[in-house]
Amino acid sequence: MARFDIVSIGEPMIEFNQTRPAETAYLQGFGGDTSNAAIAAARQGAKVAYVTRLGDDDFARLFLALWREEGVDASGVALDRSAFTAVYFVRHGPNGHTFHYLRAGSAASRMRPQELPMDVIRDARIVHASGISMAISPSAFRSVITSYKEARTVQAKLSFDSNLRLKLWPIEEARAAMAQAIALADYFFPSLEDAQALSGASDPQAILDWAHGLGAKNVFLKLGADGVIVSDGASRKTVPGLKMKSVDATGAGDCFCGAALARLAAGDSPLEAARYANAAAALKTTGFGAVAPLPRPEAVRKVLEQLS
Secondary structure (H helix, E strand, O other): OOOEEEEEEOOOEEEEEEOOOOOOOEEEEEEOHHHHHHHHHHHOOOOEEEEEEEEOOHHHHHHHHHHHHHOEEEEEEEEEOOOOOEEEEEEEEOOEEEEEEEOOOOOHHHOOHHHOOHHHHOOEEEEEEEHHHHHOOHHHHHHHHHHHHHHHOOOOEEEEEOOOOOOOOOHHHHHHHHHHHHHHOOEEEOEHHHHHHHHOOOOHHHHHHHHHHHOOOEEEEEOHHHEEEEEOOOOEEEEEOOOOOOOOOOOHHHHHHHHHHHHHHOOOOHHHHHHHHHHHHHHHOOOOOOOOOOOOHHHHHHHHHHHO
16 A cells, blocks of 8 residues: 555745735745645645755755645655755735746756655655646656656556746747646646647637647646636536635645645545635635645635535
């Protein structure tokens, strides 16, 4: 029996989030899409491990303490004395939030297939990665694909979140690389904006056709405040968005992924998992930062009870 419900792979980042528009005060927190998803899943009760490289610095020690506190196994995390832990800043304005990154040459970008903790990856029921996990360097891309193929040898399910970042790579390169991951994915989590850029289609139904055509088995097309469309190729269902007093959408999509994967690991159907994750992601937006507002199950269940 696998030790972990979910093993997540990618780049964690120290976050500095502007507390109010036009102010210079920043709240230090934690980010990195696949780390956020790992913590979201752990908060829902899943057994989770994380795979990455960190710099041998104070920010790395903050992350190790965070994962320990959140119950995320860090035995697959390596320290790199010749690199650093990445950082990003979030600013808020009238058109939403913007991101500024200090990540080029980060420790996580130095992940290499031959140094992956295969014992951790082989002990997962679901292995999760993202477009960012692949985009940070060619060796990180190879590490994701190698991890997926290794996980397949033990019949683990594969999860992929597009998280397209065109500051990291050009669209044609992203399309070609992500196509390889999507083809392997049991669970594919694209945002509508990402999927439109990657597929060249604008209509959600055409996007779902594109994703299944590449090989994705179950697709969760995230529509932001409008909810999510869930498709297994045979049936398609829409879970409507929830109205919340949103203050910061940072990491909401990551929260959705982590919560959905936790529920899938617990035995929920994709539609049941999407309904749960939709409520969790909406709750996440009511607080600042990618990690601090990630909800606990009791809060999510309360929202779901109010909807029933």
